[in-house]
Each structure stands twice: as structure tokens, then as C-alpha cells.
Amino acid sequence: MDSTTIFCFLFCSFLFLSLLKSRGSGGRRLPLPPGSLGWPYIGETLQLYSQNPNVFFASKVRKYGSIFKTHILGCPCVMISSPEAARHVLVTRAHLFKPTYPASKERMLGKQAIFFHQGEYHAKLRRLVMRAFTPESIRNIVSDIESVAVESLKSWEGQLVNTFQEMKTYTFNVALLSIFGKDEVLYREDLKRCYCILEKGYNSMPINLPGTLFHKSMKARKELARILADILSIRRQMNQNHTDLLGSFMGDKEGLTDEQVADNIIGVIFAARDTTASVLTWILKYLAENPSVLQVVTEEQEAIRGEKCGEEKILSWADTKKMPITSRVIQETHRIASILSFTFREAVEDVEFEGYLIPKGWKVLPLFRNIHHSPDNFPQPEKFDPSRFEVAPKPNTFLPFGSGTHSCPGNELAKLEILIFIHHLTTMYRWSVVGPQNGIQYGPFALPQNGLPIRFSLKR
Ligand code: HEM
Secondary structure (H helix, E strand, C coil): CCHHHHHHHHHHHHHHHHHHHCECCCCCECCCCCECCCECCCECHHHHHCCCHHHHHHHHHHHHCCEEEEEECCEEEEEECCHHHHHHHHHHCHHHEEECCCHHHHHHHCCCCHHHCCHHHHHHHHHHHHHHHCHHHHHHHHHHHHHHHHHHHHHHCCCEEEHHHHHHHHHHHHHHHHHHHHHHHHHHHHHHHHHHHHHHCCCCCCCCCCCCHHHHHHHHHHHHHHHHHHHHHHHHHHCCCCCCHHHHHHHCCCCCCHHHHHHHHHHHHHHHHHHHHHHHHHHHHHHHHCHHHHHHHHHHHHHHHHCCCCCCCCCCHHHHCCCHHHHHHHHHHHHHHCCCCCCCEEECCCEEECCEEECCCCEEEECHHHHHCCCCCCCCCCCCCHHHHHCCCCCCCCCCCCCHHHCCCCHHHHHHHHHHHHHHHHHHEEEEECCCCCCEEECCCEEEHHHCEEEEEECC
């Protein structure tokens, strides 16, 4: 074959594939969304990750509108940034878009974890997880969470601390409390040691050879599963009813295998820890930068504290419902920090979407941060203004916990542990940020630069 024949053959194949790809499900020809796929294989990955990802998203939205195609991390993607389109992908047409994660993450968390499933198995897990995180269940652990918060804050007194690192300890301990109840202290150190090794491999190359990060993580993963198997066997011998997550998993009539329980416990720790720790870190930053907001939050919390007598000052579930100003600070932090800039789905078949074709196998990314930072949804979006939440946001414009069948089942617990922490923080302590603090790092959650180093002390 000479070069002209090869060229003609390649050109015809390309044309044929393009025609196939641009056919809608009803046989109609549909265009792909506008945008560029960049270089072969690497696509636009470098453009996305070599700068603040929001600059990439914003410039694409300006150029192509609220739905556009790109190619990142080896996958063709469609990104969507309108509230209505996000609702379609996550809620109304969710059956056409399955959750998708890198294979390395699936191996580390465990294949049976809730995130990776659809249909019956997912619905069953979700019921069991939701049962442990309803307001009725978590109201029983308010005083235990409070003890963890008080203990954490005490350990920071007079120190220069890395806020994010310390918050991870707090949120890890609260996650264990919600999973194992009061028994958690017995397993805390062993679980923490293994989990810390495991997490180092989350974003590593999945090469399972001795010496690699991935290999060390997989070993820690096995040890975690062994510790969890021991905990399960002790619980079975005790034969008591527990209202924590482990109790919910073990109490189900249909029964989960030990492997399913382990994968989902590791999964919940993964989902609960860094997310909540990032939000808490941002809250400390925004409160430090906005003294008038800090003032009104402190007054709200002191009023609750003032109603109590005695040394202990124990918070009740009812107290946490009397914190509207603090709750709006949390909402505004969710919006402005948008710690999860986007999530991933994958089209399970060719999908016609707003007049475009999303081909089967393409990733679809609802861009939460763009929705939260659009002036159409939130006027003066870059201003930290908790009072904007005195009025409910427009439908589908506020999605810190996602939406639809995979939305966050831990949102009430996250709010509760943040409120309890802020109560003790603002009534007892003062803090100041150390060093320049304009940068954001993404790892993968958005975080103030260097984890927000602060100087921390008792008020009186
Ligand atoms: C402020 C803290 C948190 C934020 C911002 C957050 C955010 C989210 C978001 C956006 C999703 C949906 C992801 C998607 O649709 O792809 C999600 C799912 C999930 N979250 Fe959270 N989360 C937080 C805390 C927690 C906590 C404390 C727990 C558990 C105690 C938890 C457990 C889960 C689980 C199990 C899922 C998967 C649900 C499913 O696939 O059905 N999260 N979270």
C-alpha cells in the first residue's frame, strides 16, 4: 500500500467513526457538544491541572456555553454547568449516567463500596447507611461528639497548628464514633495507623510491586480488613443491638458479607473525613477574615452557653437547632469554597442531551463550583456573605452534597459535628492565620494553601 492509499483508508475510517458517533439514539444525527479534545491521549489534562481548575472551567464556559466537551486523564468528557443540566444527570436521568471512579480508588476502597454501584445493591446499602445517619440516630451521639471536639481543641491550646491536619483527626474520630459507637476508642489508633498508610496510595499509580506506594497501601488495606473482621466477630459474640453504622450493617435481615461491611466502612471513613475537615478549615479562614461575622456567630454561641449552668456546659440536640446564624456561615462556606468542584458520571448508552449527543462511555461532569459561583444564581458570588442564605437559594443551585440517588447520606452528621466544633471554638478560643493565605490547593478537595497554619490560644 502506498502512502496515498493509507491516507485515504485512515480518512474514510475517521469519517465512518465520526458518523457513527454523531448518531442519536433515535437514528437522528446529533452533534457532539462544542469544545476541544486537545492532544491525542493527554487531551487537555495539562491545561486543567497546570492552573487553578476554575480558570479552565470559566474560560470554557465563556467560550462554549454551559455544556462543552473536553478530554482529561485519558477520557473524553462532557462538562455541564447549568443547574437544570446537573439535575438531569444526577436526578431525572440518573439511570443513564453511572458513577465512575479511577480503578485504583475502587481497589483501595473495595469493589463492594456504595459509591461504585447502581440498582438494587446500591439501594440496599443506601438504606442501611441512611438509617445510621438520620437525625433520630445521630442525636444520640451529640455528647460524644462534643467530648471529641473539646479534647481536640484542648490539644491545640497555645500551639501553632496546621488546621487541616488537626481537623482530619477530629473528623476521623467523629466518623469512627458514628460507625462503631463508644467502642471506637478501642480501635482508634490501629485503624488510624492503617488508614493513614492506605490514603497515601489513593492518588498513586496502581502498580502493585514491592516498594511502591500502591503496594504499601494495599497491604494496609488488608490489615484494615483484618481489624474490621476482628471487630465484627467481637460484636457477634456480644449479640447486642447497636444504632451505629456497624449495627445497621450487621442488623439487616438479608445480611451483608464481611467483605461488603469492610468495604463500606472504609468507604464511609473516606467520604466523611477529608470533606468535613476541608469545610471546617475554610470556616476558620472565613471567620478570621470577617470579624463582624465572627462577632455575631460568637454572640449566638455565647447565648446558648449562657443558658447553661454548671461547669460541664453540655450541648443538647435541641441546642444545635438554635444556631441559625452559624448554620448560614456553614452554608456560605459550602458555596464559596465548593470543596468538591465537580463529580464524575459515565454515560451508560448514547444519550441525547440538550440537542447534543453524549456518546456511551464518555464521562459527564456536573461542575458544582461553577453553579455556586455563577452571578445568575448567587449575586456577587466572590463575596463571603452568609446573610444571602436568609432566603432559600433557587432550585438546584446549591449542591454541596450532590443530588439524587448518590447524594450525600452524611450531610446531617457533617453539619452536626461542624456546629458542635464551632460552639466550643468561638466561645473559648481565639486564633490568627499565620503567613500569606491567598492560595488554594486541590488535593483533591479545595483547601486553603498549606492547610491553613494558625496560632491558637484560650480566650480567658
Ligand atoms: C461537609 C462534608 C461533606 C461533603 C461536602 C460531602 C459531599 C458529598 C457529595 C457531593 C456526595 C455525592 C457525590 C456524587 O454524587 O458523586 C457525597 C456522597 C457520599 N457521602 Fe458525603 N460529604 C460530606 C460528608 C460526609 C460524611 C460525614 C459522611 C458519612 C458519615 C459522608 C458519606 C457519603 C457517602 C457514603 C456518599 C456516597 C453515597 C452514594 O453513593 O449513594 N459524607 N458526599
